[in-house]
Amino acid sequence: KNEVEQSPQNLTAQEGEFITINCSYSVGISALHWLQQHPGGGIVSLFMLSSGKKKHGRLIATINIQEKHSSLHITASHPRDSAVYICAVRSPETSGSRLTFGEGTQLTVNP
């Protein structure tokens, strides 16, 4: 079993829909990252959080430390949101900035 599990693996939505991607982890963490990867391969950091909730534009990320669960929400989805969304965690037991990644969720938003 992977230390970081994401669901769903694939998600197709219509433009304007509210989207939720889930991430569960089995280890203690010091931080959780949500990342976006476009087909070219480059990864962009969306959020880094260790508690509560963060919002940036149409994106909202929440984390429940007790339940070891995080969600990424996209409101009013748009075709340009189509990408792979990856959850990654940093363990306090490992040094530096090492991340453990989930498998990613492929999101496709149709016009």
Added chain:
Amino acid sequence: ETGVTQSPTHLIKTRGQQVTLRCSSQSGHNTVSWYQQALGQGPQFIFQYYREEENGRGNFPPRFSGLQFPNYSSELNVNALELDDSALYLCASSLWTSSYEQYFGPGTRLTVT
């Protein structure tokens, strides 16, 4: 402030050959991490470098090695290439603290034939 850059963008090698991939850190960052991402998978941690020394390694064999230079740029070397080494190789730079963001480069796509 320049971002993280990687070179080359794409590379094709033959099984058994050796390859060197390069990464230039974001200005001011002293830690570089390298990740391997196979097609359809999440990235896997290879190792990280802090102040020119390897500090943390994932489940990769010794034929994966690296260097970090005084200007914090870094190299990933892979010897005796195998077909399964075909992947996107990502580097990420950061500061040596768990509370800091990582900034990723665009990746190098390696194909081993």
